[in-house]
Every structure is written in C-alpha cells, then in structure tokens.
Amino acid sequence: MNALARVRELLRAELRQQAPYHLNLWHLLGGLTLFLLFLEITTGILLMVYYRPSADEAYESVFYIINDVQLGWLIHGIHGWGAQLFILLVLVHVLRVYFHEAYRERELNWVIGVVLLLVVGAFAFTGTLLVWDQKAFWGIDAVRRVIADVPVVGKAILYFLWGGTELDANALLRFYVFHVGLLPWVAIGLVMAHLYLVSRQGIFHRSGVGAQTSGQTYGDVALRGLLLVVLSFGIVLTLAVIFPVELAGRADPLVYQSVKPAWYFLPAYGLLKLVPKAAGVALASVGVLGLLAAPWLGRNSWVAWGLGMLGIAIIALLAAYGWRW
C-alpha cells in the first residue's frame, strides 16, 4: 500500500507541474495517434486468436470471427475503423507539425515521423490482404502488377514482399508476418525514439520564449487528452457498430474484380492512372523524399508555406482524379 501511495504521489507531483502556455489541442494529436496504435495492437492481438494466415482458411476464419465469435464483428470493426481514424490523425498530425513549422531544429524527429507515416501505410497495405476476400485480393494484385513493371528492381521487390511473382499463399503468409511480426516492433521502436526526442527537445514554440505561465498544469493537459481518447474511442465504436466491416466474398484468383483503393491510397492510384507506371513510381518516390527533406526545403517560412500548399493541392487533385476514374 505504501508503494502505491508513493506512485500516486509521484504522479500527482508530475501532473501539478506547469505546462507551457502555448500547449493546446493541436499538440495532443500525436498523443492521440499513440492511443490508436495501442487500440490497433490490442484488437490485433485479439484477432490473432482466431485468424489463420493460410489461403485455405484465412477468409473462412475472418468470416467465423465476424459471424460466430461473440463480439467478433465488433473487435474486427474496431480494428478496421480504428485504422482509418489512425491514418487520418497521423496525416493531420503531420500537417500540424508542418504548418506550425515545428520541424525546426527537430530535423531528426521529423524524419522519424515521416518514416512512421510510411510504416502506418505499410500496416494498412499488409493488413488489407489478410481478410483474403475479392476486394483485398484484387486490390493487392493491382499493386503487384505495378511493382512487376518497375525496371531492374521490380522482380526483386516482389520476391521479397510477395515471396514470388504471384499473389498466393506465400504472399499471404508474408504479409501476415510483416503485419503482426515485423511492423509492430518497427513502429514501437520508432515511436519510442520519437517520444524520447520530443521530451528531450521540448514542444516547439515559434517565439522561443516559453517562460510565460498561463496557470495550466500537465494535469489539465492530461485530462484534455483523456477526453480526446474517450471521444475518439467513441467515434471508432460508433462507426464499427453503424457501418460494420463486410467481406466481399472469398478471393478467387481466376475471377477478376475491379477494386478502388482505400481513400489514403487514392493519390498514388491517381498518379499511376495519370502517367506510365514506372514514371508514377519514380514520382511517388520523389514525393516521399521531398517530405523527408521538408525541414531543409522549408528553411524560409514563406517557401515552406508555399511548398506545403502546393503539395496538398497536388495530392488532393491526384486523389480526386483517382477517385473519379
């Protein structure tokens, strides 16, 4: 009991510390994505209890989770909708940091953040295939066709990611290993580095003078954060109940079905529709490199703002193009 009281006292002292006066809701977005990562890992572990990563059983096991396991549809729905909100919040967090120019003097953490964004994309990509329904199969198979056309390295990439040039049981198992065995560790490691650097370098503030006190403590901030956590969990829960994730029929490699990618992959999809595949892959890579180099490209505030707006406009137009096609 003594130890518990001590922990409580330490926690209380921590929460009574003065927080910087400029700390507001925008700064809680990153922490909120951390909660969603936790939610995804928890529901993901629960789904692993019944999921079977083999082409013969994957679809049936997901079908079983959704239709037979108690609350299985809910766990599956939370995992799916949580991922959507996760990606949305990560994107908003990136935009927040970019337009607050909070990457200044925090170049390494910006780069880690961009890598984390890519990891989130990889999570979404590998997770899509696991249900092994028609939509998942033909969506991923479209990407296989794109990569197969990449000169020189295309085949090597396919062998590494797909375990061959076909989308089959090998690919499913590999995607599963990436999704549950590799990416979580990469993500957790990067998140730890990300948070360490935030705590080490402090929350960015433009004017640089943070001595002003506004009377808000970290307790106030934590409470607001908790409210956001409850709110976002409520949103995910509501979406999962009102719009349950549905399966699109068992994957049949001999029956083609045209599939639109998820909204977060629409810009890439639009780009590939617009230009030849190899050029599209090259341009997308340039875009990612540009994002990584943002702290150096945007030394000047006006240039940073202009580049940011231009980037958003291009991505929005590509997404719109991909959506219309």
Add this chain to the structure above:
Amino acid sequence: MSENETEGSYERRTFLSKLLGGALTVGIVGVMGAIMAYLFPPERRVFNPTRRRMRVARADEIPIGKGKQVLFDGEPVWVLHLKGGWIALSAICTHQGCIVHWDEKRLMLNCPCHAGLFDVNGNVLAGPPRRPLKRLRVSVVRDEIVIGPGEG
C-alpha cells in the same frame, strides 16, 4: 478566499476525481468483459477445419456391444465397441443420406428410411445402398477413444 470556499472547492475536486475514477473503472471493466466474451469460442460452432482428432469418450464409458454417436466435422459418426476392438463408421447412409441406427442386438446398422442394412464393418448386407459406409480412423489413446479423418 474564505475558509468555506476552500472547503467547498476541495469537496468538489474530490467528487470530480471520484467521478472520473469511477467512470474509468466502469469503462475498463466493460472493455475487459467484452474481451473475455470474445475469447471464449462459441460452443455451437467451433471453427476447426483441419481437425486432426476428436475425443469421443473414456474407454470404460462404452461397454462391449454398445455404440456412441458423435458429430465429427459436422458429420454424424458411430463409434462402436466390439469384441475385436473399436470401429468408427459414418452414420450417413450411402443411399439417400439418412442417419443409420445401431442395432445392439443384431450387431448391425440399419437405415430407417429404406431399410438398408450394414454390418459392423460398414459393408452392405441388404437394401438399396450400393456403397459401404465410410470408415474413420479410431484408436485408444491411453484411456480415451479418439477418432480422426482417413480410412480406418
């Protein structure tokens, strides 16, 4: 600030923190309950497409001459205890798919639909069926009767 106001705000603070703690506890208990419900597989239909074996009974629960009907992968199966040992036969008649009965006295399986008659090895003795009953693997593992797919 008077003595009374401080007292009041302290009480309000304790109340609010208790409310917050209570709400969090209720939330966490609810989530844990949902997770527990999820983790117990439904008894009605257990997903097990590659079932390798199923325990039928303890060996001493079925005396010689008796049989026990069980569901194996959704298929009714007769597990029979004979003088020579154990036999597992599909209970689905090869004629029209009715479920055959075990006749303890005559040591035969008969189909109630069209009077098909099978011996203890599943071979046709009389009636319209042409093919024998499907046999399954059966063995005694320590003190338990276990059946599995494949020819017995």
